[in-house]
Amino acid sequence: MREQVREQLLGQARACAELGSPMYAELLARAADDPGGIVAEVLGERTEIGFVLGMLGTVHRIVLEGRASDLAAHYPTAGGTKDPLDAWPAFRDVLVEHAAEVSAGLADPPQTNEVGRAAPLVGGLLTVVAATGLPVRLLEIGASAGLNLRADRFRILHERGGYGPSSSPHPPPVNGRAPLDSPDSPVVLPDAWRGALPPSVPLTVVERRGCDLAPLDPASPEARLRLLSYVWPDQTARVERLRAAFEVAARVPATVVRAGAAEFLDGLAPAPGAVTVVWHSSMQPYMSEDEAALVVRHVENAGAAATGDSPIAYLTFEARDGSRLESVQVVALRTWPDGNRRVLGEGPSHGLPITWF
Structure with missing residues (x-):
């Protein structure tokens, strides 16, 4: 195995x-x-971390499809009861038996539609709405199945309260706390916010639209399996959140188109009577430098046309250095027409918990 592959692993x-x-x-x-x-045989020259995640996800899918019983015995997501830390021999056997399939699976980008990243998103949206008093037009790049385009319909909790939906179409928090006598969202993110609470304001999302190079339909069994395969199998809480988000997606429409990030944002313009929020999370490393620069240019061009009645906001949850290996990411917000940028908080790359500044 080449030293580069070893260091990546x-x-x-x-x-x-x-x-x-x-x-x-x-x-x-x-x-x-x-x-x-x-592992070197499967990865070949593809040593970047996205391909390592692709290898893990493809093996996990094989397990979830019931085609690797010995390995499944170690995977909690497949009902396994054996020690997950003893899985290597069976994992290696699956790589040997399915080497061509796993290698081919690396051609598809990882689909990590992480529901926990709703925590920085909703906190950021509440900050934007507190400043503008306007409903939100939410645009997400790298949206995968678009689950977090429904983030305002999730329940996000803090030790002193939180945010969450009630039976009304657009429920406001009450003193920062969701009404407890109303139906809960199936998605609950406990201990999601720490430190200061985001503003307590009514949040209304009037448009939910995103893009992805390989968008998934959250109603499709095949797409759900693919999303589940990229959840780490010993993190069962993440699996439960993902399955609950499928329920929300079935009730709340959102549109995800097949497009690159810069293509999707080409021609972006403010919308009167709403704040246009462009959002992405753990997406930066998957864009080339040229495309990332073009994304910023499109947002800035829209920001130049923003007014108090049609503001623009750019909300991100990314590593400070753009690395895929950075375990801590920051919630950053830039708004127009003022053009100001500030860091709102930080948290692990899966989004929970977020510490607000």
């Missing part, structure tokens, strides 16, 4: 450990020292 192992997946941390550490070289 060890780096991702450390990141998985920091993000609470001892199972994947152990698998990747063992893979880095695999004398048989099957």
Whole structure:
């Protein structure tokens, strides 16, 4: 195995450990020292972290499809009861048996539609609405299945309250707390916010639209399986959140088109009577430098035309250095017509918990 591959695997192992997946941390550490070289054979020249995640996700899908019973015994997502930290021999066997399939699976980008990232999104939206008093037109790049385009319909909790929907179409929080005598959202993010609370204001989303290079339909069983396969198998709370978000998606329409980020934002313009919010999370490393610069240019061009009645906001949850290995990311907000930028908070890359500044 080439040293570059080994270092990539060890780096991702450390990141998985920091993000609470001892199972994947152990698998990747063992893979880095695999004398048989099957991981190097599967990855080939594709050593970037997205491909490592693709390898893990493809194996997880094979497990969830019931085609790897020995490995499934170690995967909590498949009902396994054996120690996940002892999964390496069975994991390696799956790589050997399905090497061509796993290698081919790396061609598709990872689909990590992480529901926990609704926590920084909703906190940011509440900050924007508190400043503008306007309903939100929400545009997301790298939206995958568009689950977080419905984030205002999730329940996001803080030790002193939180935000969440009631039976009304656009429910405001009450003193920062969702009404407890009304139907809960199936998505509940406990202990999602720490530090200062985001503003307590009514939040209304009037448009939900996003883009992705390979958008998924959250109503499709195949798409749901693909999304589940990219959740780390020893993090069962994330699996439960994802499945609950499928329920919300079935009730709340949103549009995700097949397009690149810069293409989607080309021609972006303010909308009178609403604040246009462009949002992305853990997306920056998947864009080339040229495309990332073009995304910013499109937003800034729209910002130049913004007014008090038609403001623009650019809300991101990304690593400070743009790295995929950075375990802590920051919630940053830039708004127009003033053009001001500020950092609102920070948290782990999966979004929970967010510490607000």
